[in-house]
Amino acid sequence: MKRLFIMAMLLALSLTALLVSVALASKPSNIRMSDAPDGEVMTHFPSGTEVVYFIFDYTDMEGEELKVRVYDNVGNILFEQIKAYQGSGTESIAIRFEKGAFPDSLYVTNLYLGGYAEIAPEEGFVLAKTIIWSVGEPMPQPSPEATERPVAPPRAERGNLPFILTLVAIMVLLIAFVFWALRRAMAAG
Numbered sequence: 001m002k003r004l005f006i007m008a009m010l011l012a013l014s015l016t017a018l019l020v021s022v023a024l025a026s027k028p029s030n031i032r033m034s035d036a037p038d039g040e041v042m043t044h045f046p047s048g049t050e051v052v053y054f055i056f057d058y059t060d061m062e063g064e065e066l067k068v069r070v071y072d073n074v075g076n077i078l079f080e081q082i083k084a085y086q087g088s089g090t091e092s093i094a095i096r097f098e099k100g101a102f103p104d105s106l107y108v109t110n111l112y113l114g115g116y117a118e119i120a121p122e123e124g125f126v127l128a129k130t131i132i133w134s135v136g137e138p139m140p141q142p143s144p145e146a147t148e149r150p151v152a153p154p155r156a157e158r159g160n161l162p163f164i165l166t167l168v169a170i171m172v173l174l175i176a177f178v179f180w181a182l183r184r185a186m187a188a189g
Contacts, residue, residue, distance in 0.1 A: 028066065030090075031056040031111060031129045037092040047136030048101045054093045054109055054131075061085040065114030067125050070095055073106045082114070104136025 032041040034053045045052060054068055063084050070079040079095045097103070112125035 027113070028056040028058045028111065028128065031131070033109060033131050033133050037094070038090075043131065043133045045102070045133065045135045047104050049135050050101045051094050051096050052102070052133070054095060054111075055090065056111065057088075057090050058085050059088045061087060065125075067112040067114065067123075068093055069110045069112070071108045071110070078107070084114075102135040104134075106132060106134050108132055 032055050034040060034042050034055055035045060035049070035051075037053050037055070039053060039055070042052075054070075058066075063086060065082055065084045067080065067082045069077060072078055078097065081093060083091075085091070095109075109131045110127055111129040112123075113128045114125050116124055116126045
């Protein structure tokens with residue numbers, strides 16, 4: 001009986017490890033800003049920059065939505081894109097300032113993961129990555145009291161926490177079921 005119980009525990013743990021690795025594998029990686037579609041990491045761009053690129057790799061995506069949002073130094077949204085991704089690849093998103101070159105200042109690019117309506121009911125997205133970057137020599141920042149629209153406070157990254165908690169619950173139920181089945185088989189035999 002001990003051997004069967006240990007085998008059932010190992011099976012349940014193996015399945016849980018497999019499911020967790022699949023869940024974690026579909027997150028974007030190698031997330032960066034650059035001055036070229038396939039460029040190296042940059043967080044400081046020269047004055048007069050007209051386009052920057054938000055680049056990331058994705059693996060084993062199955063229709064997951066990702067949202068990219070760019071803010072200026074006072075919290076105005078300059079760019080937003082929501083797109084569903086399939087398979088694996090590299091995405092390079094060109095971000096342009098609507099009035100020509102980006103003004104010398106600080107900017108924030110956020111990448112959000114979709115499919116989290118249970119913890120972000122308004123939009124269904126959670127923050128996955130934030131990149132702060134600048135163009136030229138950044139201007140002195142106004143105090144928060146002087147802005148009409150303050151920058152949104154950063155949201156805590158939760159990643160795949162709900163999915164992982166669900167896997168743990170399934171593992172506990174599976175172990176309980178296997179233990180019950182073993183006891184029943186031993187009582188009948």
